[in-house]
Amino acid sequence: LELIGEIIYQLSGSFLSPKEVSKPELLHTLSQIVEENYYKQGLYSTIIIDEAQTVEGTELLEELRLLLNLQTDTNLFSLLLLGQLSFLEKIEKLPSLKQRLSIRFHLHPLDEANTRNYIEHRLKVAGQDKKIFTDSAYEEIYSFSKGIPRQINNICDLALLSGFIKQVKVIDKDIVFQAEKDLEGTFSFKEEGNND
Incomplete structure (x- = not known):
């Protein structure tokens, strides 16, 4: 849940310790932030996770899945996962995350x-x-x-x-x-x- 806590901090400046706040509270807070950004401020949030291939274990991947569950009929934010090809192998092992990722793109080397x-x-x-x-x-x-x-x-x-x-x-x-x-x-x- 540290990832979700960090995303909340980056989007709002508010620090919520995952040790002091439950998972549902963190997700609710994040949902409120992206909704407020979108509806009240006209801001579309983009969450970028670079070096995604370094994600170890399924716990962090599960957090990403929970994050994508916040999407409603109106896409309030985008999640960009940037990483090497080995990250695709990790996603393959977690179908519940894979089915929530709408676009995959592989950047080939430049000529x-x-x-x-x-x-x-x-x-x-x-x-x-x-x-x-x-x-x-x-x-x-x-x-x-x-x-x-x-x-x-x-x-x-x-x-x-x-x-x-x-x-x-x-x-x-x-x-x-x-x-x-x-x-x-x-x-x-x-x-x-x-x-x-």
Whole structure:
């Protein structure tokens, strides 16, 4: 019930300890919050649970099922469960939860062109309009990340940090390659002129 207590806190700022409040009281409070958000404030609540594959045991999955039971004829909120494919295996073992999940979507890795578009979009959102990565750097990022967004983010973050430290304006394939080695645990950052 800690999950439901945390959702109540995130949606309302009210802390209710699952040790002091019963399960029906927690669910009733959550129901009141989403109804008030929807009907009185015109707010549609979206509850996002990231890394859902890390959910252990059926107790937490049962809480998610209880949460979805709050839905009425009017959908007052959305529940997004984000996770790796192993999460689907857990859902398969709990049909009562599976039947309440209306949409399932698997994000496939990006191809090389979309990897580049993804990076350029993130740079633009961050306020950067200049060309930061060379064409060969983009190719190397794709090759290393295999189009997986989290890997793309990690390699780009480290390459940008390395470029900042080296005070370069453009990230080339060599900087990306070094960042890859660092991500794999072979750290080799050396200050210029230091051969230690």
